Amino acid sequence: MKVLSLDLETYSSADLNKTGVYRYAESPDFTTLLFGYSIDGGDVQVVDLASGEAVPEDVIAALADDTVEKWAFNSSFERVCLSRFIGLPNGEYLAPTSWKCSMVWSAYMGLPLSLEGAGAVLGLEKQKLSEGKDLIRFFCRPCKPTAANGQRTRNQPIDAPDKWATFKAYNKRDVETELAIQAKLAKFPVPDEVWAEYHLDQEINDRGIPVDMTMVHEAIAIDSQSWERLMALMREMTELENPNSVQQMKQWLSDNGLETDTLGKKAVKELLKTAPAPLGEVLSLRQQLAKSSVKKYQAMENAVCEDGRCRGMFQFYGANRTGRFAGRLVQLQNLPQNHLPDLEEARALVRSGDYDALNMLYDSVPEVLSELIRTAFVPSPGNKFIVADFSAIEARVLSWFAGEDWRLKVFESGGDIYCASASQMFGVPVEKHGVNGHLRQKGKISELALGYGGSVGALKAMGALDMGLTEEELHPLVTAWRSANPHIVRFWWDVDRAVMRAVREHISSEVRGIRFSWQSGMLFITLPSGRKLTYIKPRIGMNQFGSDCVTYEGVGSTKQWERLESYGPKFVENITQATSRDILCYAMKTLRCCNIVAHIHDEVVIDADKRMSLEAVCEQMGRTPPWAPGLKLRADGFECNFYKKD
Secondary structure: OOOEEOOOOOOOOOOOOHHHHHHHHHOOEEEEEEEEEEEOOOOOEEEEEHHOOOHHHHHHHOOOOOOOOOEEEEEEEEEHHHHHHHOOOOOOOOOOHHHEEEEHHHHHHOOOHHHHHHHHHHOOOOOOOHHHHHHEEEEEEEOOOOOOOOOOOOOOOOOOHHHHHHHHHHHHHHHHHHHHHHHHHHHHHOOHHHHHHHHHHHHHHHHEEEEEHHHHHHHHHHHHHHHHHHHHHHHHHHOOOOOOHHHHHHHHHHHHOOOOOOOOOHHHHHHHOOOOOOHHHHHHHHHHHOOOOHHHHHHHHEOOOOEEEEEEEEEOOOOOOOOOOOEOOOHHHHOOOOOOHHHHHHHHHHOOOOOOHHHOOOOHHHHHHOOOOOEEEEOOOEEEEEEEOOOOOHHHHHHHHHHHHHHHHHHHHHHHHHHHHHOOOOOOOOOOOOOOOOHHHHHHHHHHHHHHOOOHHHHHHHHOOOOOOOHHHHHHHHHHHHOOOOOHHHHHHHHHHHHHHHOOOOOOOOOOOOOOOOOOOOEEEEEEOOOOEEEEEEEEEEEEOOOEHHHEEOOOOOOOOOEEEHHHHHHHHHHHHHHHHHHHHHHHHOOOOHHEEEOOOOOOEEEEEOOOHHHHHHHOOOOOOOOOOOOOEEEEEEEEOOOOOO
């Protein structure tokens, strides 16, 4: 046996969507129902475990045999569940090194991240059976006891033999579909380096990150107290039955002389600037109430394993256009920032459940709870966190690709890119908190908004008007930034032409070490790392301005498979973000032995021995990959006893 392809159907009373697979498989009632498998691409067999059948011994042996390659669609689910199936204790898992994932392969090829979606786009003869969702709901989850079902809390094969026979066919078809996907994509293998990154990702997910559950429980309890107090105050002031109701609150404001179409966060912020005292007070309370959310703490509570660690928070290749990671469960990628000067003291008050002290010392208890979310993640006993991140990674990568020398010199000398950008744009020296310091903000907003072809709209979206810039200043700002960065602008349109050539004429070309090619109805962009970005069924279309553009098929903002439009600067954005992702992966591989427990955007969190050197970690992380000669990287970091933003 060389290759084992498999698919499981399982039962657990835990809600997989809320808990993730690690906590799901720890449930005392977790069990494997069906075990579908194929050996070396042969006929698919289904083992009916729920009816007393047994998995052949050679198949069981293969699960822990690193010489046998294991495949599944979303194989992390199968691997973690099978770790329980073969009797490994909670917290221990089958090594990921011999496992591969056809979902990752699909994502690498720009396909949907579902078996059904990938099969449909590829036009497979054997598609995933549509009855699956109903059957999973029937057999894999608890059911509500009723008189009609004899008060049972779960459905067994004997309760619906016809459905069970269909479920077995569904399990078999899933393996067949996975095999068909592999056969269809055989000409476009995933590079070994990417599989090495996947295995590292699985190691990090398996390791998990410790959570201070005392703090989590107390934060949830304090939030409940805060919510009740705020609601009571608002009822007292408004005499409304439900002051949290948007409709009731809009009507109350209207009755008191304040008209508004919405009570969204931005709208309330604006209203507070002019609202008279009593109305302003109510709006301020409503603002706090809106902030009063403990979803992140509840997500930790749902996902934490019995050893106090959250696992499975990172999805490899979650963004199939760039290959960047996506967050799962607690969603570390969008945690609120912390700005409290007395973070440790506030955290101690929450841990002790001292609502009264929090309410007395801080203007908003919900705001404090929000800022403290990060701090619920803690190192292992006796350890410290080392948090290290790249300095301006995307700006560095874009400048390196484009050959914008003045920017590269700024990075090399350790200068402030926002000051330097403003200086280049306006032709005067700019120093932070010094000469012409007021121009730095314009340099900053331009840097953040304009690197990928953005114009006035991008500046507004980035909050330029909220920062005090006027409408009249925006267009000159765009012009000034582009004039200061001619090589970046040229790079956008060099990429645009190369993409057009590949799609229209099927001619391969290279721009600044990036290869553009067309093959088998797909556009490939090969990065300096060797990894490819894939665009499905590209063709020349027409944009809203009547000019030629490239369109391709992918998952759009609606989460649906649709035809998407792109052009040079957008492709440059994909290339830059993808290369930044490759640099992070290279850094994580060099730091593999350092006990990485989390990574967020361009940041790595290490659960470190007290003796580990921060300087050594940053030096190692800042090493330039061999495939990026001339790129100047820098990593900065800090140590802490709980996770936070420095």
